[in-house]
Amino acid sequence: MALRGWARTWAGGSVSTAVARLNARHPWSHNDWFHGWILANLPEQRRAALDVGCGQGGLVAALAPHFGRVVGNDADPAMAREAAARCRGAANVSVEDGAWTDVRGPFDLVTMVAVLHHLDVPTALAEVRELLAPGGRFLAVGLAQSQSVTDHVWDAASILTNPAIGFVLHPWPAREGVRPPPYPVREPTMTYDELHGHVTAAMPGATMRHRLAFRHTIEWTRPS
Structure with a gap:
């Protein structure tokens, strides 16, 4: 989780915000x-x-x-x-x-x-x-939780591929924006x-x- 936390705050959070908006335009269920x-x-x-x-x-x-x-x-x-x-x-x-x-x-x-x-x-x-x-x-x-080097490598790969997978699975931009998941998140x-x-x-x-x-x-x- 450390890499994900760093990604959320890097460059004042502007990059993370831009990526979040891109993911929201092409949403997909990871599960x-x-x-x-x-x-x-x-x-x-x-x-x-x-x-x-x-x-x-x-x-x-x-x-x-x-x-x-x-x-x-x-x-x-x-x-x-x-x-x-x-x-x-x-x-x-x-x-x-x-x-x-x-x-x-x-x-x-x-x-x-x-x-x-x-x-x-x-x-x-x-x-x-x-x-x-x-x-x-x-x-x-x-x-x-991510702790080892291997964990963080997979986190980095997930961060990079998440928008690409979303575009393939949901090519047409969603209009509703970010929606909370319908199930409990922990x-x-x-x-x-x-x-x-x-x-x-x-x-x-x-x-x-x-x-x-x-x-x-x-x-x-x-x-x-």
Whole structure:
């Protein structure tokens, strides 16, 4: 986060303001962009899937054609209602609010997109492990504090590519300007390396990688 903080104040903040205006003219969802990565890494067994923190239900809707049963869960009742309305036509989809740990498994897929840093990480990873069926897969897209040189290199790459990706995905300038996200936003407190330590301890063999859009991905398959 240090590089991002420096970028916001450099040259009196004028450069950061100009970039923010450019991004607002060509907006894109950093989280939704990773739905394709999730769909490309689905498990072979596809009986049931759980999307934790499903928000407006975009990923739930995308998973519905691939699984016999899909459950979306969001602690925010308003978000859960919106997701349920979005998926009303899918008979194999259900959306719940309340505690995601109370959802009945097992699941062949558990997903989290920009959710893990809202939770107690060790506890959440242990809960995911228990919810997964043998051979089930955990796919997460997350955020972490930047600390190492590698973290800052990826931050720099994200800052530079963010406007270009926005222009490709949203070539026509938006008229509404900067709009607040419809879901709760929380800055991560754990560094990438700290999170990596928790992931490898709870899920031996998991793959965690830096990505553009200030994100990282986690992939783990529960042993059969």
